[in-house]
Amino acid sequence: MENKVVFTLLLLCGMQQAWSLPSEFADTAATELVTEVTDLTTPMPAFSCAARPGITVELDKLAGDWFEVARVPNVEQTQCLKYVVPKELKDNKLEIQMHFISTVNDKWDPAHETVSFPWSDTGIFTGEVQGTPVKYMIADTDHSTYALICGELGSAGRVQQVVKLWTRDRLLTDQQIELIKNRYNTVGNAEDLFWLEQRDAKCSGFMCSAGSAVIALCSALLLALRSA
CATH class of the missing domain: 2.40.128.20 (Calycin beta-barrel core domain)
Structure with missing residues (x-):
């Protein structure tokens, strides 16, 4: 059970790090997304x-x-x-x-x-x-x-x-x-x-600022599980 919880937390933290990519990667993602919007x-x-x-x-x-x-x-x-x-x-x-x-x-x-x-x-x-x-x-x-x-x-x-x-x-x-x-x-x-x-790299500042808190929470939970 503990292993499953640890795996889930690692997955969530990994996803959060992906959401908060540096701008050079986010710019690329936004450029690729442009080709996917409707006319x-x-x-x-x-x-x-x-x-x-x-x-x-x-x-x-x-x-x-x-x-x-x-x-x-x-x-x-x-x-x-x-x-x-x-x-x-x-x-x-x-x-x-x-x-x-x-x-x-x-x-x-x-x-x-x-x-x-x-x-x-x-x-x-x-x-x-x-x-x-x-x-x-x-x-x-x-x-x-x-x-x-x-x-x-x-x-x-x-x-x-x-x-x-x-x-x-x-x-x-x-x-x-x-x-x-x-x-x-x-x-x-x-x-x-x-x-x-309107690019994600520029407009998702609120997500990035929240991202640090999520990563910190993940790290605290992982430490608590390991010390339990």
């Missing part, structure tokens, strides 16, 4: 944020994980943004989980926040994110591969217009990136797009 199967139609008041949103289809892959302009000090849209409302509010890396003061800190918006099936949501009044409009989405978000950050005459692009895939193929650029050129200049970091 943007539904073309994004030409649009103008100013000309669209929002679209009808189906929550059951919008629910799930989304990754912010690009935005204009780069006014937020965040990277590695992942949004989790719930399947159900809470008190008629849409509570979105945000997982991201904060780059405030040139740091790289894992962070989590829950943002809540009164539900609107018109695709227009107002609320507050990180202490800033915001208004977001889903300008276009097929619910399954992409969502184009137009937004206004701030208030009282100091409003910043923003555009965000969400995709279901965390890592994009070169073909997907070119499709996004071509579609965005119908609205603005694709050269203005700021591409967010």
Whole structure:
């Protein structure tokens, strides 16, 4: 029985070490993963944020994980943004989980926040994110591969217009990136797009920091078993 426990602990520790590979290995893994993601199967139609008041949103289809892959302009000090849209409302509010890396003061800190918006099936949501009044409009989405978000950050005459692009895939193929650029050129200049970091090597800092604690726990348990 003791041998089985020791073997299990060694296996878990070995897996944790694999999860926390140095960046040179993680970069390679991320590059290989790019070839495995799906294509943007539904073309994004030409649009103008100013000309669209929002679209009808189906929550059951919008629910799930989304990754912010690009935005204009780069006014937020965040990277590695992942949004989790719930399947159900809470008190008629849409509570979105945000997982991201904060780059405030040139740091790289894992962070989590829950943002809540009164539900609107018109695709227009107002609320507050990180202490800033915001208004977001889903300008276009097929619910399954992409969502184009137009937004206004701030208030009282100091409003910043923003555009965000969400995709279901965390890592994009070169073909997907070119499709996004071509579609965005119908609205603005694709050269203005700021591409967010989404590679595992850069975005899994919270996993690596937790990894040290897991390895330490494994080592302590192994020592305790051997001395028993």
